[in-house]
Amino acid sequence: MAVTTLESALATQPSPWASRLAVAAVHFFVLVLFLESLRDNTWWAILGILLIHVYSVLMLRFWSNLERSTAGDTLIVTLTLEYVLIAVLFWDRFSAWPWSAFFGLFLVQACACLVVRFWRELSKAPPTAWFGLVVILLYVLVAATAPIIAPFTETEIVGAEYELWGGQFLLGTDNLGRDMLTRLVYGARNTIGIAFVATCLAFFIGAFGGFMAAALGGWVDMILGRVVDVLMAIPSLIFALLLLTILGTSIPVLIVIIAVLDSTRVFRLARAVGMNIVVMDFVEVARLRGEGLWWVIRREVLPNAMPPLVAEFGLRFCFVFLFLSALSFLGLGIQPPTADWGSMVRDNATLISFVVDDFQLGIMPLLPAAAIALLTVGVNFVVDWFLHKTSGLRDDH
């Protein structure tokens, strides 16, 4: 879908000089970066250069599809140049982790492009939605460029335990003397990555199954319903405990187990919503037209079921953090010394009881918890905006 639009756009409109210049600059920058940092590793360098070319081509095509406005171009160029400026200022950090630098740049440009592309919608968005978007963007950027931003490496013990805020350690150190800020930054990468993958997988399985059950009814509904019933009837924490003890707690296993357990909840919702939709007249009309099942699900059921599903997505996404945290309460979860917010809350949770005795120490578990909370609020504000938009669009009719 995206390709076709891009191609047609490319055919009709020439790209403005500003974006071309920017792409050239970026091209040059990343090239230098790779050559500089990978001098002694030929294979990586070759792969990197190859990737830069692919990337530049993609960017060129992508950009040519932007709205024609000088403001938009200026924004993109400014952001890119700012990024380059930062990269030059902290050259040693950026050159030490070229992949992160590269991915960060990609993100900045992609976001800038998206902002320009969807400016019409964004300009009408309420401040809460903006807040949510900025939060999400920041989190993703932090996650992508974690090694560059973090003052230390993920597992390094850099000081005494429980050092106070400020000075060398901006947010102090944890119970083992690791820098708290570093752990939070790396935690973003690990936690968001796992939560995102697990939730997407859960929604794919759950929504697809749910719509199938709703649309086909009969035996399919019966069997899928029973399977989900069985999975849901077993307390999820216990089920996860059993499965993780049997299968081990590697990250892929963790993701699949969380996804499968979560997908049952999505299934129920998708089926309930879907059931109300498939009895609607327009679905019957489509069926009478002889449309296939897949078409009905994709074109009739999915769009109409989107609002509740998206609302659910916002919450499910955040529940994954909590589930990881609950697992670490039972001594399972992500392997140490990998940082993840759920375990970080768990590891330092008892400190909160002493917030009256020692404020700085006491609020330490609040930092990862607040990181989770901020993201949850941000994601759900965006979800709200989406909900409002979908309902609002239909108000226009």
Place this chain on the structure above:
Amino acid sequence: MEKLGKLKRMLASGTIDRREFMGRALAAGATVALASTLASGTLKAATPKKGGRLRVAITGGGSGDVLDPAQTLDSYMINVSFGQLRNNLTEIAPNGDLIGELAESWDASSDAATWTFKLRKGVEFHNGKTLDADDVVASINHHRGEDTKSAAKGIIAPIEDVKADGKDTVVFKLSGGSADFPYLISDYHLVICPAKDGGGMDWESGVGTGGYVLEKFDPGVRTSVNRNPNYWKEGRAHFDSIETLYIADVGARTSALKTDEIDVMSRVDLKTVNLLKRSSSIQVFKTTGNQHSTLPMDTRQAPYDNNHVRLALKYAIDREQWLKVILKGYGELGNDFPIGPANQFRATTDDIPQRAYDPDKAKHHLKQAGLDKLAVQLHVADTAFEGAVDAVTLYRETAKAAGIDLKIVREPNDGYWSNVWLKKPWCGSYWGGRPTEDWMFSQVYSEGADWNETFWSHERFNKLLVEARAELDQKKRRDLYVEMQRIVHDEGGAVIPLFMSYVHAARTRVQLPEQMASNWELDGHKQAERWWFA
């Protein structure tokens, strides 16, 4: 020793005064220092007040707990069964000495293979039955035999026969000489319960001879007991009643103590102990005994079959850091042998210099083993020992400097002891420690022992072990044990980083004796009879 115990009781009950006690104790062979600590400990214990309801929160157990002493495994049931309801034949006194409990005195044959215990007269069970030798025989036999399910089977394996000789005498026949047998008998499994008419012993009712009578037992939740009005021990068991709560979550224990829902908690969270100490209504106290953490390697498997690799790993750990960061100072440095501060013949740092963190030496040993780098996996769970996962995270960082890539595999707490321990080539473990060197070495370090977690076999060590067991000369015995400790230190398969204190917290109104036992937590699990309210 037995004589001292008697003297102490006489002193406690006021039959003799302090001066007479000192004189008699010295005559009985005690040193001046020992006699005076005994006297002061006893005198302090002679002043406690009676009364009050003690609420204790303990972890270690669960809803599967049983009153059966054969299945007593974890702190909660040890405290209830061994510390509140029942007595043993012998008891480890707060200072670590062995004293008689239900046994008044004991004698060994010259080869130390036959032991005769004389029972105290006139001791009654909670149900009014008078204790006699049959009860003791039934209680010991509960752990013996082919079909026994008892966790104490390993401990009493040397007993070949136990029988009553009249009403007050019990005779044990052992398969070989064992000078430490009276110590073994003080084990928390081997409590004395009344014999049943049809044979066997009655553990179901919870009836014992202890200082408290069972009122209600709700496994995994709480146990209520009331004071035994005619407890035979003088000057013990001061509380009117005790409620023992099972609280697994350390945060919950701490808040409960802070809000005065409980009076005493075991296993303080060391992360927050320094904050807890600031409270004026709470006292934090520790006892350091033989409890220690170990990181046992399977010495039959590569690369751990190479002693240089083992030494490299022993040098790659920063024990000082562990003590400071993980234990917050509540412990002592370990020196790669399992004999602790509460043992008699522990080697001093003059005998065996303290091993310190030394990445260069670690590298050196790696080189000796023919390796440049070493990648190993260490399997742990928090159940292995307190703070295990955090501790090995520190280890991982210090080992890096020695060119060792230590990968941490966190295993589920659940099933750790059956699935990881003794199964994985390198893991975490801990030992509560044993009162005697022989016990510790025989159970965990001798060739073929069930719990030989390092699968280690060392000819010289095994030979010394048997030799020391039969040796009666204390000086020679000490030399033997020091040599064995040196062997374990240099060639053993376990990194023994720390001896871990038992750290407790209590409301300030709880009064503690001057000297507390260090063999188990909570004053050797005897807080019920040794502590009191102000």
Place this chain on the structure above:
Amino acid sequence: MEKILKMVAQRLALGLLTLFVVSLIIFLAVELLPGDLAEALLGQSATPETVAAIRRELKLDLPMHERYVSWLWGILQGDMGRSLANQREISELIGGRLANTLFLALFAAFVSVPLALTLGVLAALYRNSIYDRVVNAVTLSSISFPEFFVAYILVLLLAVVLGWFPAISNVSDDLGFWERIYRTALPALTLTLVVIAHMMRMTRAAIISLLASPYIEMANLKGLTRTHVIVHHALPNALAPIINVVVINLAYLIVGVIVVEVVFVYPGLGQLLVDSVSKRDIPVVQASCMIFAATYILLNLTADVLSIMTNPRLMHPR
């Protein structure tokens, strides 16, 4: 109506089948766990002989299928068996704890469900207002904290600092009703905070998604007040997803409270279940899982019946 009765009967029969499958899965999963009861009972002090002796006595040395069949036979005769770990009657072991769990769940449900629905309807009514945003942000923050952390914070505020409630829910059978309420207030409050956001947001979303429907527009055009439109026109049609979410959360209040039970030392079924899993005490695990599964199945059935009853198109399909 007849159709619904038929469906209920059918679903109950299927429920039994589900229970059977659940029992099979649980049994297999516990069997697959490394280590068995004998090893779990003895922990670090296991020796091969004692482990063998325990296996013999508890018949753990029988093949898996024989043990399962004998358990199933017992259940069919209404005998849940005895705990392997401590030989107590399971019905006796579970009875008190089930009552505790249900009490806490009901308590939390009585607080959270009306609150969540009211807040949700109000949020839909005044959507995008300051009120909407604030309620949203607060409830979202409350659910983004892990349960045990919410519990610790509540304990800190209400027990340690203010001293209003006890820090642990030390309940026993002989407590009066109000005393019990007082002692379980903190766990119930924790659970309320945990489930409320989900229900509230789904209520809001379900109503809002209907607001663009022609019949709502019709109602608006008729000049009805916003409140009237939402409560009388939108809400009834939004009931199906709302009921679903409420039921999922009710089930969670009964089944998913393990962590809260541990933190408040509340003697409920969840803690028993975790303990029994770690002891590999299969009959207890099975019995508790059966209760949880049955609870879930019944709640689920209720949700489906209610969904159908609230949608005339489903009640009377063409």
